[in-house]
Amino acid sequence: MENVIFSADKIVMDAKISNKHEAITLAGQLLVQGEHVTDDYIAKMFEREELMTTYIGNGVAIPHGTNESKEFIKSSGISIVQVPNGVDFGNGNIAYLIIGIAGIGDEHLEILSNIAIVCSEEENVKTLINASTKEAIIEIFERG
Template identity: 50%
Template sequence: MNLSPELVLLDQQFADETAAITAAGQLLVDYGYVEAGYIESMHERHALSTVYIGNDVAIPHGTEAAKSQVKKTGLSILQVPQGVTFGTEQARLVIGIAGVGDEHLELLSNIAVICSDEENVNRIVAATSKEEIIALLTAEV
């Protein structure tokens, strides 16, 4: 999994899940991973089924119908130490996902394994540099 430091934002705060999903999507747009319309599909996906996966982690990603708007596979990572509400849960780590073909399935799997350990999530949320977050998310699982 190749992660870019410019797609990692430290110490973020959001009023609500809508703002967090938009920010995760906008990073992917800004760096050429997806077309602007992909952000709306990220909101649609969350409306269909929450993108909160437990252990303080949310993984907003687009719908199947929005696949054509993905230019290349990538992740945006938002560290939100104070948390942002997703339904009745608090997410301290928001990871936006864009995948070409089925590449996103491997990304989802890696994230799920790493973030299934609450200690890993705590380390990512406490990280003080983008490089530290990337190292934690790309560690061998």
């Protein structure tokens, strides 16, 4: 079976999340379920968050592992958690879209870049936060 970086089974719509820990855990679990990473990767996502917030602005956070987490990555992948009520990522930064990523080699840089381009447009982020279907979310990222 071909390993798809981004697909509907790695998107959670309308998540009810009460804190950053839950948000990162869910984004990580989706990557585990998609067979992109091992469970150990989630711990590295928390390490990364402790080093520096993965909140990038515009209501978006991109939790991912540290450089030491490469051994836990089986394939590149993206997970998306839509949180309409938002979750506090610290310093008053509220994330409505949590995008978990794992990348083989330097692929994470390209993935991050593509996500940053899409999420730099406030209109795109609003559309993603308010999307009612997984297909609508996928379409926005495929469009770039």
